Structures are given as structure tokens and as C-alpha cells.
Amino acid sequence: MSMETAIKNYNSEYNNIQLTNIESRPEPLKVLMCSPTYFDIIDVKNTHMLGQSGNLNKDLARQQWQDLHDIYLQLKAEGVVEEVMLIDGAEGCEDMVFCANQTFPWIDKRVVISKMRHPSRQKEVPFFEAYFKALGYQAIHLKEATMFEGMGDTIPHPHKKLLYGGFGHRSDPKAYVEISKTLQVPIIRLELPNPNFYHLDTCFVPLSETEVMLCREAFTAEGLAMIESMFSKVFYIPESEAISSFCLNAHVIHNDKNGKKAAILQKGSVHALEALKQCGYPIYETATSEFMKSGGSVFCMKMMVY
Ligand code: ARG
Numbered sequence: 286m287s288m289e290t291a292i293k294n295y296n297s298e299y300n301n302i303q304l305t306n307i308e309s310r311p312e313p314l315k316v317l318m319c320s321p322t323y324f325d326i327i328d329v330k331n332t333h334m335l336g337q338s339g340n341l342n343k344d345l346a347r348q349q350w351q352d353l354h355d356i357y358l359q360l361k362a363e364g365v366v367e368e369v370m371l372i373d374g375a376e377g378c379e380d381m382v383f384c385a386n387q388t389f390p391w392i393d394k395r396v397v398i399s400k401m402r403h404p405s406r407q408k409e410v411p412f413f414e415a416y417f418k419a420l421g422y423q424a425i426h427l428k429e430a431t432m433f434e435g436m437g438d439t440i441p442h443p444h445k446k447l448l449y450g451g452f453g454h455r456s457d458p459k460a461y462v463e464i465s466k467t468l469q470v471p472i473i474r475l476e477l478p479n480p481n482f483y484h485l486d487t488c489f490v491p492l493s494e495t496e497v498m499l500c501r502e503a504f505t506a507e508g509l510a511m512i513e514s515m516f517s518k519v520f521y522i523p524e525s526e527a528i529s530s531f532c533l534n535a536h537v538i539h540n541d542k543n544g545k546k547a548a549i550l551q552k553g554s555v556h557a558l559e560a561l562k563q564c565g566y567p568i569y570e571t572a573t574s575e576f577m578k579s580g581g582s583v584f585c586m587k588m589m590v591y
Contacts, residue, residue, distance in 0.1 A: 299473055315367055384586065552572050
């Protein structure tokens with residue numbers, strides 16, 4: 286199929302996709318965080334940042350980042366994750382702390398390097414490329430795509446070699462055609478028409494192979510139907526809760542080696558909390574208010590590494 290056809294009928298090749306025919310994928314168990322030393326709010330890159338320049342409490346931000354880091358250390362002590370790694374934030378890279386965006390690491394030790402939409406964020410990417418190369422990863426640079434924001438827009442189906450790729454704000458659908466060919470993995474493309482949900486990781490949280498929580502208003506009817514055909518149980522989270530609490534930026538972790546799991550999310554959600562409880566997640570609620578002013582919360586502040 287040509288690139289143009291693949292994009293126009295964006296999921297037509299997946300009409301008959303069956304989870305049972307998709308290879309398994311062990312979940313990554315190493316967590317990478319980026320120190321918040323230079324975190325700031327300078328310009329408006331998404332709707333959540335409107336009116337927030339100059340409104341950041343930097344001491345509180347550092348404390349909240351530390352609290353999240355402590356949760357990951359505790360999860361390491363409990364055997365839920367295997368390692369907690371750190372990359373230093375760089376001066377002049379005010380959004381680098383959102384380390385879900387600059388890359389997309391894959392299980393075969395290849396890492397897709399992002400093409401950030403905003404020039405100020407493009408400066409962050411070489412630091413991550415060097416970091417992954419030092420870990421022994423091979424870097425993949427996209428040729429045709431104009432924008433791609435890594436794990437912010439590319440979310441794996443739990444335990445499967447299948448990806449969901451959000452597009453419309455920060456990633457170009459062409460990226461998924463290229464990545465799919467290069468990594469040899471199907472990618473279901475999901476258009477994000479609602480500016481409040483500018484990355485897929487703000488509105489879509491797969492909870493298990495069969496369960497997902499999401500915000501209906503973040504998707505098109507076609508996208509929603511595609512998701513509903515892949516998961517037998519969908520928890521619909523009200524748009525107001527998803528926007529005000531960033532609960533769909535929760536980080537859910539499943540350790541395939543020992544069956545342990547955990548969910549970390551911003552304090553204050555109701556429906557998302559209930560869905561996580563129903564799915565049997567031990568829950569860690571934490572405060573990320575200063576990062577929410579920049580349009581991000583827990584999921585954005587870490588990268589899972591194989
Ligand atoms: N201020 C950052 C931006 O607009 C926030 C990024 C949040 N990351 C995420 N994965 N949703 O780019």
C-alpha cells in the first residue's frame with residue numbers, strides 16, 4: 286500500500302485484526318526520569334498552558350517530581366519495576382522533564398527518535414538519542430514524517446506487539462506508516478480532534494489485554510469504534526475529570542515476570558480511580574499540579590525502557 290493510501294484510509298489494513306494473532310511482548314521494567322532542574326513554563330504549547338507563564342511554583346515542582354521519583358524507588362524495592370534511571374535536564378530545555386516524548390524505545394533495542402513540533406523542544410532530543418545509544422540502542426530517524434512525539438503519542442497494547450498512534454497535534458500519521466514498516470509492528474492510528482487531548486497519553490490508558498480507560502470526547506467515531514473492537518471492556522471517563530485531573534495520564538505498570546502491578550496517577554480523580562480499583566491495581570496517588578500547568582502529569586514524566 287502506498288503511503289498516501291495508508292494515510293487516507295487510515296486503519297483499513299487493520300479491519301480484521303485479531304489480538305490472538307498478534308505476538309506477545311514482555312513489558313519494559315526500567316523507568317527513566319529526567320531531573321526537573323530547568324523545568325519552566327515559557328510559551329503556550331497546548332491549551333493547558335494558557336495563562337500559566339509566570340505561574341509556576343518551582344520549589345513545589347521539584348518536590349512533586351521528587352515524590353514521584355520516590356514512588357518509583359518504592360516500586361523498585363517492591364519488585365514492580367527493575368530499575369529507576371535518570372537523565373539530567375539541560376539548561377534552556379524547559380520541557381525536558383517530560384521524557385515520554387523525545388523517543389520511542391522498542392523491545393529489539395531500537396529507538397525511534399522524535400521530531401518534536403516545537404523548536405524549543407527539538408533541542409531536547411539529542412540528549413535522549415545519546416542516552417539511548419549509550420545503553421546500546423540503535424537510533425531510527427524518520428524520513429517522511431514531519432512530526433512525531435514518541436511515547437506521548439504511541440502507546441502499546443499491553444503484552445502485545447501492537448501499537449496505538451495518536452495524530453493531529455504533535456505527530457503526523459505518516460510517522461506510523463514508517464514506524465510500522467521499520468519495526469514490523471501494526472500501528473492503529475487514532476486521530477485526536479480535541480485540543481484538550483493533544484497527545485494520546487492524555488486520553489487513553491490500556492489497563493490490561495482486554496481493558497482500557499479513555500475519554501470518548503478525545504476521539505473520532507471511527508477511532509473509538511476501532512478501540513472498542515480491540516478491548517472487550519472500556520471504562521469511559523468524563524471529559525471534565527480527564528481535563529481537570531489528568532487521570533488519563535496515569536502510569537500503569539505490569540511486571541510480566543512476577544505478575545506484580547501498580548498504577549500511579551494525579552490525586553483527585555473519581556471514575557479513573559474506580560476503574561483502576563476494579564482492575565485490581567494497587568494505586569499510588571500523587572500531586573503533579575505544577576506539571577499539569579504545562580500540560581503533563583505522571584505518564585509524561587517518565588519513559589519505560591527495555
Ligand atoms: N509542555 C509540554 C508540551 O506541551 C508538555 C508535554 C507533556 N507530555 C506528554 N506526554 N503529554 O510539549
